[in-house]
Each structure stands twice: as structure tokens, then as C-alpha cells.
Amino acid sequence: MSVEDRTAGAPDAPLPAGRVRIRTEPSLPAITAQAVNGRSAHETREAVFDIRDLAAYYGANCALAGTTLRIYRNLVTAVIGPSGCGKSTFIRSLNRMNDAIPGFRVTGQIQYHGHDVYGSRANRVEVRRRIGMVFQKPNPFPKSIFDNVAWAPRNLGMKRRLADRVEQALIQAALWDEVKDRLHDSALGLSGGQQQRLCIARAIAVEPDVLLLDEPASALDPVSTASIEDLMHNLKHRFTIVIVTHNMQQAARVADRTAFFSLDTAGPERFGTLVEYGDTETIFRGASDSRTRDYVAGRFG
Amino acid sequence: MLFGLCAVAGVIVVLTLVDVVYQLASNGSEAINRFGLGFLIHTAWKPGFNTEGAGALIYGTAFSSLIALVLAAPLGIAIGLYLSMMAPRRVRAVVGPLVEMLAAVPSIIYGFWGLVVLVPFVDHLEPGLHSALGFIPLFGQPTTTGISLLSAGIVLAVMVLPIISALSRDLFLTVPRELKEGAEALGATRWEVIRGIVLPSTASGVGAAVVLGLGRALGEAIAVSFVIGDVSAIHGSVFQPASTAAERIANQFQGPVNALHLSAMFYVGLVLVAIGMLTSIAARMIAGRFDVQRTIGTIY
Ligand SMILES: Nc1ncnc2c1ncn2[C@@H]1O[C@H](COP(=O)(O)OP(=O)(O)O)[C@@H](O)[C@H]1O
Ligand SMILES: [Mg+2]
Numbered sequence: 001m002s003v004e005d006r007t008a009g010a011p012d013a014p015l016p017a018g019r020v021r022i023r024t025e026p027s028l029p030a031i032t033a034q035a036v037n038g039r040s041a042h043e044t045r046e047a048v049f050d051i052r053d054l055a056a057y058y059g060a061n062c063a064l065a066g067t068t069l070r071i072y073r074n075l076v077t078a079v080i081g082p083s084g085c086g087k088s089t090f091i092r093s094l095n096r097m098n099d100a101i102p103g104f105r106v107t108g109q110i111q112y113h114g115h116d117v118y119g120s121r122a123n124r125v126e127v128r129r130r131i132g133m134v135f136q137k138p139n140p141f142p143k144s145i146f147d148n149v150a151w152a153p154r155n156l157g158m159k160r161r162l163a164d165r166v167e168q169a170l171i172q173a174a175l176w177d178e179v180k181d182r183l184h185d186s187a188l189g190l191s192g193g194q195q196q197r198l199c200i201a202r203a204i205a206v207e208p209d210v211l212l213l214d215e216p217a218s219a220l221d222p223v224s225t226a227s228i229e230d231l232m233h234n235l236k237h238r239f240t241i242v243i244v245t246h247n248m249q250q251a252a253r254v255a256d257r258t259a260f261f262s263l264d265t266a267g268p269e270r271f272g273t274l275v276e277y278g279d280t281e282t283i284f285r286g287a288s289d290s291r292t293r294d295y296v297a298g299r300f301g
Numbered sequence: 302m303l304f305g306l307c308a309v310a311g312v313i314v315v316l317t318l319v320d321v322v323y324q325l326a327s328n329g330s331e332a333i334n335r336f337g338l339g340f341l342i343h344t345a346w347k348p349g350f351n352t353e354g355a356g357a358l359i360y361g362t363a364f365s366s367l368i369a370l371v372l373a374a375p376l377g378i379a380i381g382l383y384l385s386m387m388a389p390r391r392v393r394a395v396v397g398p399l400v401e402m403l404a405a406v407p408s409i410i411y412g413f414w415g416l417v418v419l420v421p422f423v424d425h426l427e428p429g430l431h432s433a434l435g436f437i438p439l440f441g442q443p444t445t446t447g448i449s450l451l452s453a454g455i456v457l458a459v460m461v462l463p464i465i466s467a468l469s470r471d472l473f474l475t476v477p478r479e480l481k482e483g484a485e486a487l488g489a490t491r492w493e494v495i496r497g498i499v500l501p502s503t504a505s506g507v508g509a510a511v512v513l514g515l516g517r518a519l520g521e522a523i524a525v526s527f528v529i530g531d532v533s534a535i536h537g538s539v540f541q542p543a544s545t546a547a548e549r550i551a552n553q554f555q556g557p558v559n560a561l562h563l564s565a566m567f568y569v570g571l572v573l574v575a576i577g578m579l580t581s582i583a584a585r586m587i588a589g590r591f592d593v594q595r596t597i598g599t600i601y
Binding site: 095097100102125126128129130132133134135137139140141142143151152155156199202203206 | 390477479480482483484485486487488489490493497498501502
């Protein structure tokens, strides 16, 4: 497995190789995310992920099947559904976070800007460098606040104006004011909500293209949750965001598009599957599938 | 009841330690009175002339253990990293226990192995090392036997390797998966994760593991006695024969020339116990400073 080879430069270059610094495009003209004049939020947007018939397995167990959807640039896409329906599996497949799990495999295709994420030429490290992830449980490194944010840029050779970069990331993560006077204190001394925002700052400091958030607020108090939700609205101008959430109000508040996953049964097998995907408005107000309607109305899950 | 039992066990441990020190000091009193603290720096060891000094022994002990650590620490940490983070599960399941078994091989067997395999090998190695690195005094003129500090250092390295690798593997396994995933999600390579996250968060524990390995090397007698030559001399070159404190006692305790000779060996023993205690305290301090004592405590 030589997936860590970052320099494979192929003619049909899958993901531009090497530690290329991707400049984040200036935000698109302010099209409000919600449907405007009956136009769907995504219509004018480029697809960042084009996922076709994705299925994921842990050994012989199928956790997710038949998932086909597109995720659009500079939108917040929420993934909702009952627990165990494969939300984490899905989102972790997008940046190959599950590669290290023995027996994990995917079938189908995930195209990221036209490049096959699981293609033989794709580089797992490079994939994750462009597609950052924030986890359910805040996981700051046992380092100073500054070093938490500066660590990855240093690795990537982004050493110029590092202090500025750290400051910008912390500002964008709405944490700067709270930590600017103690940047060199341990990150472990921060509150849970601050730690989670630090993890977001850490992720955006390397200027990824996509931010994946797996239930980022589920371990936090309501105030911290609200501040993370506010963040989503600002961050989507710079990043494409996919957020898994257990909390339907949260999805309704932050997401432009919502994908509803549910558990399906085929004989003895139970696996997650995508039931419905569309504008958040539609999913919450006029879903076409009765399971979606039941779920968003809180009738199960 | 259980508390009483534990208290008794604790008292027994303390009493044993106190008695060990007492026995060494009282049996060594003749040498202690005669040589005083000068014993620690005088190098001549001539039992026939009533002249004994532990200087060369302490030097040989420190030098051979240092060689052992220089070889075994990086290798052991590398093995620990491999077993905890890189090896496929099957390899891990086979190699892990094998490494631990290395620690269960009796030291006399390492002595045999050293004499039969290592000493001739080192003998072949010496000329090459000397011609390549001879400008460093460490690699002086080759001798003709292979019996040397280097051989002793290598035998000791093999003996402490399982300690360092098994302990560091277990330490690396304690690094939370969330931390490693957090680093990977930022596009870090495996090496960056190791260098930036795994090693820093286990550094103190690994340091303590190395010092525990050192403790083992410092006190090893039998295996070393096979390959070091038991010569009381201080040489800069690793190709020269030498002696260590423990090895000297093992070699000469059976046939002391006179009472003073015997007493001097008890004194050497006392010095060795002191060195061992200092090492153990050092390990605790290194581990304790970073609050990983508990980890070390549970795995060692
Ligand atoms: N590391 C794993 N090994 C084996 N099975 C797993 C693993 N992670 C998740 N699963 C299984 O995959 C299914 C989906 O889990 P997950 O994606 O975590 O769901 P969700 O995030 O929606 O709660 C569950 O049945 C779970 O047991
Ligand atoms: Mg989950």
C-alpha cells in the first residue's frame, strides 16, 4: 500500500499531486442559500462530490448501500437520520477516514471535482488535506492553542506568516477573542465548546476545500452549539460543508440541503440507505417519502 | 484482612531492601574502612596486593550500558512503533509475543549466544570498523579475540531490546485513536502523526522505559561475564576487553584470594545497588514529571 506517496504525478493527474497550496476561491456572489423564486439552492452551483451508488462494508457487514447524491459547492449539506443508519460511515468515506479500519471497503464511486477519491492514483493524505474533518468529540492535541492550529500548516510547509494564519483561523472559528491572550497555554484547558471551535480552526488553517463535521455539537451545551451553528453560516462562504447531525432543528437552521438516511432491511440484513435528498425546506416541509416525513416530525428515530 | 496482608507484604519488601543494604555494608566493612570513597575512582584491582578499586568497574558498567542503550533505544522504539501502528494484525499477533519472549530467555543463554555467535562476529567486524571510523578513538586498534566492551554492549542491547520495545509499543497503543484521526484528518502523513502526536504524547513514558532498560543493563552479570574479558582497565576503545561491577562479582566471588578481596566485592555490590536505586528513581522522576507513572506502573 503506497497510498502515502504524495508525488505521483500522472498525466490525467487525479488529484494534483504534491503539497500544492489550494487557494480558496472568493465566495460566490451572495445567492441566498434557501430556494429563491422557486429555484433550488444548488442549481447554479458546481458539484464538489458526485457520489454514485456508494456502498460501504465493515468486513461482511454492509453499513451503507446504494447512495447516490451530489454535494454542491459553498453550501451546507446536512446528513440526518436515526443512529446506526450509516451517517458517520458515509461522511468518513468522503475523505477516506475509514481506510485504517481493518475490513472496511467501499464500492461504487465518489468523484471529488471529477477525481475518484478511491481511485488507484488517489493519495489518501492529499485527499484529507483538501477535505478536512471535525469529529463528534473535540480532540485537541495535547499542545498549546497556537500549536494546535499551527501544527498542520507547518507540516505542509506553510511557514510564511504562520502567526497570521493562526490568527485568521481562530478569528474565522470565532475563538480568537477568547484565546488571544493565552495562545501558548495548553489547549486541554479550554472548555468543550472552545475545544471544538479550536478543532474547526485547526481544520480551516490548512485551507481545505471541504469541511466534514460529524455531529460537531452533540457533546456541547446549547450556548456552544449555537456558536458553532453561527459559524456554519459564515464558513460556507469559504468552504463546502457537510455536517452530520442528530438534531433536526439544527439541520433546519444551518443546512441548505439535507440528506435523510434511514435503516433498511433486506432479509436479516440491516443497512443504511439514502431515503431522500433535497433542499432543506423541501425535506422539512414537503418531503415526498413518508419515512422522511415521519422522521422530521419526530415520529421515530 | 486483605489490608493486613498487603501491609505485611509491603513491610517485607522494605525490610528485605534494608537487609540487603545492611548485609552488603557489613560484609564489605573491611574494604569500606580501608578504601573509603576513593574506592569509587581507583581503577587498580589487584587482590594479591590488597589493592582494590571499583573505578574501572564503574566505567565498564556505564560504558557497556551506554552502548546497549545507544543501540537498543532507537531500535526498540522503532519496533514499538511498527508493532503498534504499522504492522498488519497478523504480524502483530506473532511478532509481539515473540519480542516479549526474548525477555524470558535466561541471561546465561545470552552469554552462550554472545560467546558462540557474537564474539566471532565482532572479531570480524573490528578491522572494518577501525579502518572506516578509526579516526574516532572509540574505534581503536582491533584486538584478536572479539572479547570486548562492544560485544558486551551488543549482548546487553539484545537483552534490553524486548523491554524497550514491548513497553514503548504498549505506550504507543495508549495514544487515543481520536488524536491520531484528528491529525490524519489534517492531511498528516503517518510519519507526521508519529513525530508530531504519538512520540510527544508518550515521550516521558518512553524515556522511563529506556531508563528501565538501562537498569537491566547495569545489573547484568552472567551474560556480560562471557564476552567482556573481566579486565580491570579503562580504555577509550570499544574493541578492548573490560569489566563491569556485576560481572566482576559473578566471576570472582567463588574464589576470593583473601578476606579483603571478598569484602571488596561486597563493597562493589553496594555500589551497584546504589546505582540501581538511582536509576529507578530517575525512571520515576522522568515518568512522574509528565504524569505517566500510572501507565508505566500498569505495564511494567
Ligand atoms: N469501526 C466499525 N467496525 C464495524 N462496524 C462499524 C464500525 N463503525 C460503524 N459500524 C457499523 O456501521 C453501521 C453504521 O454506523 P455509523 O456509520 O456509525 O452510523 P451513525 O453515524 O449513523 O450512527 C452500524 O451498524 C455500526 O455498527
Ligand atoms: Mg455517527
